[in-house]
Amino acid sequence: xxxxxxxxxxxxxxxxxxxxxxxxxxxxxxxxxxxxxxxxxxxxxxxxxxxxxxxxxxxxxxxxxxxxxxxxxxxxxxxxxxxxxxxxxxxxxxxxxxxxxxxxxxxxxxxxxxxxxxxxxxxxxxxxxxxxxxxxxxxxxxxxxxxxxxxxxxxxxxxxxxxxxxxxxxxxxxxxxxxxxxxxxxxxxxxxxxxxxxxxxxxxxxxxxxxxxxxxxxxxxxxxxxxxxxxxxxxxxxxxxxxxxxxxxxxxxxxxxxx
Numbered sequence: 001x002x003x004x005x006x007x008x009x010x011x012x013x014x015x016x017x018x019x020x021x022x023x024x025x026x027x028x029x030x031x032x033x034x035x036x037x038x039x040x041x042x043x044x045x046x047x048x049x050x051x052x053x054x055x056x057x058x059x060x061x062x063x064x065x066x067x068x069x070x071x072x073x074x075x076x077x078x079x080x081x082x083x084x085x086x087x088x089x090x091x092x093x094x095x096x097x098x099x100x101x102x103x104x105x106x107x108x109x110x111x112x113x114x115x116x117x118x119x120x121x122x123x124x125x126x127x128x129x130x131x132x133x134x135x136x137x138x139x140x141x142x143x144x145x146x147x148x149x150x151x152x153x154x155x156x157x158x159x160x161x162x163x164x165x166x167x168x169x170x171x172x173x174x175x176x177x178x179x180x181x182x183x184x185x186x187x188x189x190x191x192x193x194x195x196x197x198x199x200x201x202x203x204x205x206x207x208x209x210x211x212x213x214x215x216x217x218x219x220x221x222x223x224x225x226x227x228x229x230x231x232x233x234x235x236x237x238x239x240x241x242x243x244x245x246x247x248x249x250x251x252x253x254x255x256x257x258x259x
Contacts, residue, residue, distance in 0.1 A: 003095045004258040007244040008088025009081070010062075011055040013256065014164060016048065017084055020258070021092040051084040058082050061164040065151070065171075069159060080152045080252045089247040093237035095259075097204065099124025100233035101184070101241070102143060106133040108187035117227040141180050142172035150177045150255040152248060177255065178245050184238065196242050204236035 004020050012018050049057075059082050066077045093101075100118050106129040107114045124130055134144040142150070142158045147170040149163065156176035163169050185191055191199075206225050248255045 002092060002259065003098055004090055004092050005240055005244050005255065006088060006090045006258050007248040007251075007255045008090075008253050009083060009086050010058045010164060010254055010256075011051060011082045011084050012086070012088055013258075014058065015051040015054045015084055017051065018088050018090065021090055055082055055084060058164050061162075062151075065161060068161070069157070077153055080254070086251060086253060088253070089244055090258075091200075091240040091243070093240050094205075095124070096120060096122065096228060097233040097237035099127075099130075100228070100230045101237040102130050102133075103127060103230060104188050104234040105141070105143070105180075105184045106130045108184075109133055109139060114188075115230050118230050118233065120226050120228065142170065142176050143180055146170045147172040147177075148257045150174050150248070152252045152254060174245060174248055174255065177241075178249070181238070181242055181245060189235070196239055199235040199239035200243070203232040203239070205233070 002022075006013060006018065008018060059079075062079055062082060066079060070076045096118060099122060102124060103118065104114055106112075106127075110129060110132065112129055118124070125134070130144070133139060133141065140158065145158060147158060149169060150172040151174065153173040154175040156173055156179050158170060158172045158176060160168060161171050163171075185196070189195075205228060244255050247253075
């Protein structure tokens with residue numbers, strides 16, 4: 001399964017009223033798109049609830065979460081607006097680039113050299129230095145603790161709670177994720193905003209193939225890559241996370257990982 005990053009209302013997300021970067025590209029270029037399961041089977045259309053039903057469930061979940069994390073005697077957190085119409089941001093770092101970003105963060109946290117390359121489809125959570133930071137009780141990063149959702153709260157903390165789907169997950173906050181991204185940039189690159197935004201176009205995965213005029217995918221004369229530049233993938237993923245958090249702050253919406 002691939003990895004997408006999404007910033008938008010949870011109503012749109014759970015109502016499937018959004019399109020991944022791959023879906024958008026396919027439609028813009030006249031190609032059909034079909035989701036595939038890990039075993040290669042096509043995903044059947046599911047019987048879905050109406051957007052109004054989804055919104056009601058999400059709003060109830062939101063209110064319960066905000067009540068649960070509000071400290072006694074403190075002013076309750078302001079609920080963010082949920083609907084099926086607010087704009088959203090999405091892009092696709094995929095797992096290799098996400099892992100490269102974590103590897104760069106871990107190496108710089110412990111002042112270790114960053115490996116030049118990472119293997120395609122590598123199991124990054126098994127890398128010793130990433131595992132070390134994941135278990136470090138003095139350095140708490142939501143990105144290393146399995147967070148898949150960050151809610152639009154400026155305070156920084158991390159907690160375990162059920163999602164609207166009732167699956168228990170690690171949930172972070174927008175303030176916490178923003179702090180982590182700033183920390184990573186300060187440790188590794190000290191890049192300004194324009195440079196960070198440019199990485200989406202200048203860094204990333206090398207081309208493994210091309211699409212002919214008849215729409216057929218071809219690997220002719222283009223070797224398949226089995227290794228990637230660690231720094232290039234890390235910057236590519238970082239740029240997407242940076243843009244997602246900017247979008248989330250502007251529109252006061254959650255950020256989540258879709259896979």
